[in-house]
Amino acid sequence: MxxxxxxxxxxxxxxxxxxxxxxxxxxxxxxxxxxxxxxxxxxxxxxxxxxxxxxxxxxxxxxxxxxxxxxxxxxxxxxxxPRPGTATGPAAAGTLALPRDIEDFTARGPALARLVDLARDAERGRPVVTVVTGQPGLGKTAFAVHAAHRLAPHFPDGQFALHLHGMDPEPTTPREALARLLGAVGVAEAAIPSGTDDRAGLWRSLSGGRRLLLLLDNAADESQVIPLLPGTGASLTMVTSRHALAGLESVHRADLALLRREEAVELLTRIIGPERVQAEAQAARDLSDLCGHLPLAVRIAGQRLLSRPHERLGKLVARLTAEGRRLDGLQAGSLRVRAAFALSYRQLRPQARIFLRRAALAAGADFSPETGALLAGLSCDEALACAEELTDAGLLHSEPATERYRFHDLLKLYAAEQVTAEDGPEARDAALDRAANWMLRRATAAALHFDVHRDGTAPHGDPDPEGAPAGQEEARAWLEAEQAQWLAALRRAHDAGRHRQVLDTAEAMHWFSDRNQHWEQWVEVFQRSADSARALGSRREEAVHLNCLAWAYNLCLHDPHSALESAEAALVAARECGDGLQEGWALGYSAGALHRLGRTQEAHARLHEAARRLAQQDTPQSRLAELTILNSLGTLLRQAGRAAEALDIHRRSERICRVGVPGRTQELIALYHAVAQQQIGNDLAALERWHEAEPPLRQALAAFEDAQMPAWAEAARLDLGQVLTATGHREARQTLLDAHHALTALRSPRQAEAAAALASLDKATAAT
Structure with missing residues (x-):
């Protein structure tokens, strides 16, 4: 030695x-x-x-x-x-020893680094408290235990872990917890005071002179935790809870999030080994997704696979893909995702339990308190209180910028199970019908704010006039936020045979859809309304909605084959009922589809026929339809190399707009005028009259932006960018770049044209 x-x-x-x-x-x-x-x-x-x-x-x-x-x-x-036999308190230090750390702990690097910094703060003599919160299954306890083992060398006077049983029917009382802590630091049982306040005072006195790490696991609420916190000295206390414990002052917070996909795959790899994951890499990613990147679910899936070394990952993926069986598949031994959720669910007030399970019936990724109130049969104030309570309990996530809430996928499945188990089909259907009827009435009234035929007064028929959207901006915001809800309501009304309600809603959406033609959902809306018109035996309404469907196929899904089929059916229905306006529209929509299919001569013939048919009618609706047909006809002429003829056609459209259309607002005519200006600019560009082309294109772009019509505005921006390129304007590249980004986001077919224009400009710039 x-x-x-x-x-x-x-x-x-x-x-x-x-x-x-x-x-x-x-x-x-x-x-x-x-x-x-x-x-x-x-x-x-x-x-x-x-x-x-x-x-x-x-x-x-x-x-x-x-x-x-x-x-x-x-x-x-x-x-x-201290010798093992010398402890005289009711709970010696050994009984509060840290639980075993898990070898395959994964991720949480930033949160762990933050705790290391906090441990250094504690070394300077300031007691530090951090609260670890999050929804069930996020691994709060595993994280805290792992962190405690990492930080143990900083706290040589002891590391204690105390389970507070916050989710049990009778959580540990502060008095009981203090007795165990005092015993852990060597206080004899006979010397422990009887009262909670006296015990808390003695604990603060003894802990203040020691460097302690204290893990208070699974806390019920603030009142349970506060008496246990050291008041002075170099200590670090970690509190885990499914509740936010927002009432704790001067604490640090570690709100654990879901794992990222690659972290979930890493955890799975550490459990079952890299060989199996590498052999089925895509199945491992799919399995992580089906587990919702929830650590508990990933661990259960991994433990299940570990106990079955020859089972393929793809087999478990196939089992979990069936949603009705997903929670059944996520159990291994005593580990069960469903049990973790049930523990929190049973702690809720009856009203909050109703709200949670009924909110699972909402469509889409998130929902508003308004939707939850309708489904649960509560007032909006009661629903909002429940939503906040569930957020504090880690059972819902609130959106950071809006008053909306969302579930974790697996928790939504669990909540939906409770609807079946506790409410039954009658209560479920009643809740869905109540919400659907309300949503369709609100959606119809909101969409009517965009109807150009209105006289400016607020639409009637909203189910809650005092809370109804006021004006187009609020109406647009509501329709966009609740898109999934009112579309689901439309489906329910259609499937239940409430066809008049479906038609009223779809009809109200007509002008709103024009401003949001990048929404693919319009195909479903107008398919269902056309079906409802047919069910009611109304050929005129069937022609109207088949034309809307042809529009949606042409401009929203970019599917000319389906567009032509719908337009042809609309033409038949219009001719049968003698509706010349719908006949003109059907000819126009079929021409658009034929042009996209490369059948140019047929498209020209249809447009000429449509223009002739509409010119024979003397109504405001026919004049507006004629403007659309003329603009389309001019566009086809330009694309056929007949730009001068196209310019004449578009100048004719512009003259009609300047004269105006009786009974139609100047705001509406301004949009038609903007379309004509865009086409005039393109005609002049085709004639290489570049400097003349720029002003009308700028005017069209400004008009579409003012009207908040992104699909129209970005197409005009692309046209302007190409003209600016030809003139060597310094704004050319930025204009094309903005158009390309926006058209890509809108899934527009013209995004390829924008990319080609950008590449051509960059190549020319590099050459010079």
């Missing part, structure tokens, strides 16, 4: 001698071993006589001791630790 390392003697003297022999300062040893300078000083001075085994191991590694030296240092430390 080397000089200065005899097997007996005081731990502090031995440590000081080993450090001096290694030529290390306290600061250097602290940095290498991960033990604070203050803790080292306390050990060397004899204030800390028996540091824990893991602390001694860290010091031995930092000092590069051989096995004999490390054993001798550990023996000296063991002499200073």
């Amino acid at each position: 080397r000089h200065g390392t005899s097997s007996t003697g005081d731990f502090g003297q031995r440590l000081r001698g080993l450090r001096a022999r290694a030529g290390l300062s306290q600061e250097a040893l602290s940095h290498t071993a991960g033990v604070s300078v203050r803790a080292l000083a306390d050990m060397e001075r004899g204030r800390t006589r028996g540091p824990q085994r893991r602390t001694v191991q860290a010091l031995s590694e930092a000092l590069r001791l051989d096995d004999d030296e490390a054993a001798a240092l550990e023996g000296a430390a063991a002499l200073g630790r």
